[in-house]
Amino acid sequence: MKALNIAATGMMAQELNVEVISHNVANMRTTGFKRQRAEFQDLLYENLRRMGSVTSDAGTMVPAGVQIGMGVKTAATPRVMSQGSINLTEKDLDIAIRGEGFFRIQLPDGSTAYTRAGSFELDANGLLVTVDGYQVEPGITVPNNARDISIAADGTVEVLIDGETAATQLGQLQLARFINKSGLEGIGDNLFLETAASGTPQVSTPGDTGFGSLLQNHLEQSNVNPVTEISDLIAAQRAYEMNARIISGADEMLQATANLR
Incomplete structure (x- = not known):
């Protein structure tokens, strides 16, 4: 039958x-997680x-x-890429994306992954990295004698160096976006990989047309x-x-x- x-x-x-x-x-409660539906x-x-x-x-x-x-x-089982709520953390290296875009992360094999989770740290050399130690692109290194790290909405990273009154610019974070975000391949650790379905990434500075802006001391929560x-x-x-x-x-x-x- x-x-x-x-x-x-x-x-x-x-x-x-x-x-x-x-x-x-x-x-x-996973930072930057995007829900799926069957x-x-x-x-x-x-x-x-x-x-x-x-x-x-x-x-x-x-x-x-x-x-x-x-x-x-x-x-x-596509992902729903809507914006998650943004919570205040008061941690200088926590960065939330308001709007479109992904942080670019360099994996140990040299390839690039993408994430919405902006919970970053500094390694032993002062390099901005993820909680797993992967470098945030483009590489930004904070000197040992730096203090008061400031990350602007357009991704500009500035610090105050001991003995100096003017802020020193260390670099500018960039964001990537895809024509089909649901086509990204999740590999765990809050990371995604580019696929033929997602299309090639468009990279620009935060705040440019079509790209979101950054918010320091905040993290995007799960949607x-x-x-x-x-x-x-x-x-x-x-x-x-x-x-x-x-x-x-x-x-x-x-x-x-x-x-x-």
Whole structure:
């Protein structure tokens, strides 16, 4: 009976849906995290009577036909790249992006990754790095005798050097943006990689047309909405239960058929 296999695809789809929701909820407090959602498509159809087929010598045709669907499949789990809330941290090297753009991060193999998480630190040489020690591009090094680090909305980094009254500019942070942000590949550690689907990055200074600005002493939080996730979880649970009920009903029908005398 096809109903068993069809309902099984529904149960597997909702199981994946719950996995996506649980991942979102687990990262509710992850800096710069972007939630995902599961999207589904129907499977191929079995045509028992094809629409448009000729039914007589006069040319009459079947208007609707008979199609039996084979169930559901997972199509994609795209990320929702909406802005997360921005919270004050009072830490000089915490930087939030207001608007479009990603920080550029140099990985140990020399490739470039991208992130919305602006929780940065200084390494032993004064280089601006992520919490994993990866260099923030372009490289900005803070001298040992520097104090009062200031990061402007346009990414300009300035410090006061001991014994000097005028601020010294160390460099300017840049942002990258993509035509298809959902096409970026997540690799964990709050990092994304460019893909053929995302397109090549456009790099510019914060505040330029189409690019967001920076806010020092702040961090962008996850864009996960707990109420939305819980309501989606309840809907997924009910859909799973209904598919399980269909399997139970199909089994009872088969049992009834087997018990015919």
